[in-house]
Amino acid sequence: MSSRFVIWLLCAGAVFVAWSPHAKHNESAASTTNEHRSDTVVRKVASTAALTAAAQVTVDHTVKVSLHVTNVADHAVEIDFPSGKTHDVVILDSTGHEVWRWSEGRMFTQAVRNTLLGANETVTYQETWNPGTRTGDFTAVARLESNNHPMQQRADFTLH
Numbered sequence: 001m002s003s004r005f006v007i008w009l010l011c012a013g014a015v016f017v018a019w020s021p022h023a024k025h026n027e028s029a030a031s032t033t034n035e036h037r038s039d040t041v042v043r044k045v046a047s048t049a050a051l052t053a054a055a056q057v058t059v060d061h062t063v064k065v066s067l068h069v070t071n072v073a074d075h076a077v078e079i080d081f082p083s084g085k086t087h088d089v090v091i092l093d094s095t096g097h098e099v100w101r102w103s104e105g106r107m108f109t110q111a112v113r114n115t116l117l118g119a120n121e122t123v124t125y126q127e128t129w130n131p132g133t134r135t136g137d138f139t140a141v142a143r144l145e146s147n148n149h150p151m152q153q154r155a156d157f158t159l160h
Contacts, residue, residue: 051070063131064129074120083109087144090102099138102127136159140157
């Protein structure tokens, strides 16, 4: 009977630590590096009280879609995610049909998590799409998959 109580107590403590407002997880998929850009489209669309976001599309032989999320507040902001999926990128053709989705076929942890974004700090999520021989007009839709600060960005681009 005593060991059941100890196991229950350990589980309760683990849940408390994981859900506490001071828990901080680093973004392994996030990047803050700048690269040489050949053809770049930047569009700032989404904004919440504390966060702004901008989508950036760079076209070379591949298409790089970046989502830059910036904390414009003078204090840290916690971003809550319902799973390991922090963001997603979708490419739409000129008729609005989906031609590629970054998360398609991927698996994500099913654990609630959070990230602390410091004052005036920016986190960047970047994904690459290989369009093959496709040409035409496209729209990149980048989303922050947050419970408390969901954002969506769109940026139009052309492949020749």
